[in-house]
Amino acid sequence: MEKEKYSEELNVAVRVVHMACGLCQKVQKGLLGNALDDDEVKSKDDDSLVTIADWSVQATVSWILSNTFGSENVSIVAEEDVQTLSKPESAGLLGKVVSTVNECLAQASRYGLEGPDKTLGPSEILEAISRCNSNGGPLGRHWVLDPVDGTLGFVRGGQYAVALALIDNAEVVVGVLGCPNYHMKRDRHNKHQQNHISSEVSVPSPDVLEEGCVMYSKKGTGEAWVQPTVYGDSKYEWPNFAKQVRVSPIDDPALATFCEPVERANSNHSFAAGLASSVGLRNKPLRVYSMVKYAAIAQGDAEIFMKFARAGYKEKIWDHAAGVLIVQEAGGVVTDAGGRSLDFSKGIYLESLDRGIVACSGTKLHEKLIGAVYASWESSSL
Numbered sequence: 001m002e003k004e005k006y007s008e009e010l011n012v013a014v015r016v017v018h019m020a021c022g023l024c025q026k027v028q029k030g031l032l033g034n035a036l037d038d039d040e041v042k043s044k045d046d047d048s049l050v051t052i053a054d055w056s057v058q059a060t061v062s063w064i065l066s067n068t069f070g071s072e073n074v075s076i077v078a079e080e081d082v083q084t085l086s087k088p089e090s091a092g093l094l095g096k097v098v099s100t101v102n103e104c105l106a107q108a109s110r111y112g113l114e115g116p117d118k119t120l121g122p123s124e125i126l127e128a129i130s131r132c133n134s135n136g137g138p139l140g141r142h143w144v145l146d147p148v149d150g151t152l153g154f155v156r157g158g159q160y161a162v163a164l165a166l167i168d169n170a171e172v173v174v175g176v177l178g179c180p181n182y183h184m185k186r187d188r189h190n191k192h193q194q195n196h197i198s199s200e201v202s203v204p205s206p207d208v209l210e211e212g213c214v215m216y217s218k219k220g221t222g223e224a225w226v227q228p229t230v231y232g233d234s235k236y237e238w239p240n241f242a243k244q245v246r247v248s249p250i251d252d253p254a255l256a257t258f259c260e261p262v263e264r265a266n267s268n269h270s271f272a273a274g275l276a277s278s279v280g281l282r283n284k285p286l287r288v289y290s291m292v293k294y295a296a297i298a299q300g301d302a303e304i305f306m307k308f309a310r311a312g313y314k315e316k317i318w319d320h321a322a323g324v325l326i327v328q329e330a331g332g333v334v335t336d337a338g339g340r341s342l343d344f345s346k347g348i349y350l351e352s353l354d355r356g357i358v359a360c361s362g363t364k365l366h367e368k369l370i371g372a373v374y375a376s377w378e379s380s381s382l
Ligand SMILES: Nc1ncnc2c1ncn2[C@@H]1O[C@H](COP(=O)(O)OS(=O)(=O)O)[C@@H](OP(=O)(O)O)[C@H]1O
Pocket: 048, 079, 146, 148, 149, 150, 151, 152, 153, 260, 261, 262, 263, 264, 265, 266, 267, 288, 289, 290, 291, 309, 310, 313, 316, 319
């Protein structure tokens, strides 16, 4: 792949994810400051949650991508729709989304992006959200957005992620993960510190990296990068420095750590525990909400991520695209539980996924785990 290909897309994606992280942190602080407001957190038909942050990030990213690349050129596959938000009784909720989005877009120039000339009204915001109704598919370019991944973690004050990827002819070519509550590793001696998003950088003092982070990568580069977030009380400003991340070198199961979803409803903890013990993992699992699990693998904080959803649940592409690319480019391996690559060509679902997802820092651990899945009689009952 030519070096410059997708550079502009990556550039815009990283900036808008930084903006979205600022938006989310502000909303999360507000949610946690008050008793949970009925108006700000809603249950969807499948009993999962959606908040003003989910809709507001989707509107913001949609508006920026359409304004930058032209709405006629932009296909976006994203999680949220406008059903609840367009109901007459949701006027208060919509009002909060409108002000949250406008406040965020007013910051666009700070990130070198173009914002709207005037405040957007409710119909423009609804239009921006509902424009993200593409079904993706095998041909052409599709942006894939999970505005808030790990909404449960978000409302509980825990980990969550803003995930944006670009798929081109079924391949994930750009991946950006904003992790507002996940810290980048401290590293005084990282020589690979630079910035491809801008030539002017704000340089860190080395041991104060306690901000959240934005991780990103471009297909075929063999590199993944992380930046601290820059909003609120952050010590950093845009344009920001970036540091290369790499998966953990540990390949001895006895020293490795695996992560998995927090909720039992989302992944079979006992099946994962069985696999862990059969390959000789000894550490307790790290249970983390959201795609921050992929960020943890890419940064070398853990070696394995396993997710085994219940039979009948179909994984969605926005829950994985950005994280999978970042882990792969950082040196890791991601497949389904049968050892096959994930297929992003079939629309909004990862169709024909075999049992679950296994991401590892290297092939040695990965082969052992896939072998253990095959060997496990339990796997047939998943
Ligand atoms: N039943 C079931 N099984 C498996 N996965 C499901 C299920 N229901 C939902 N989801 C999707 O899982 C996303 C959250 O995954 P996590 O790894 O963060 O799970 S957990 O909250 O830590 O338990 C979550 O993403 P968000 O909705 O963006 O939070 C969902 O897309």
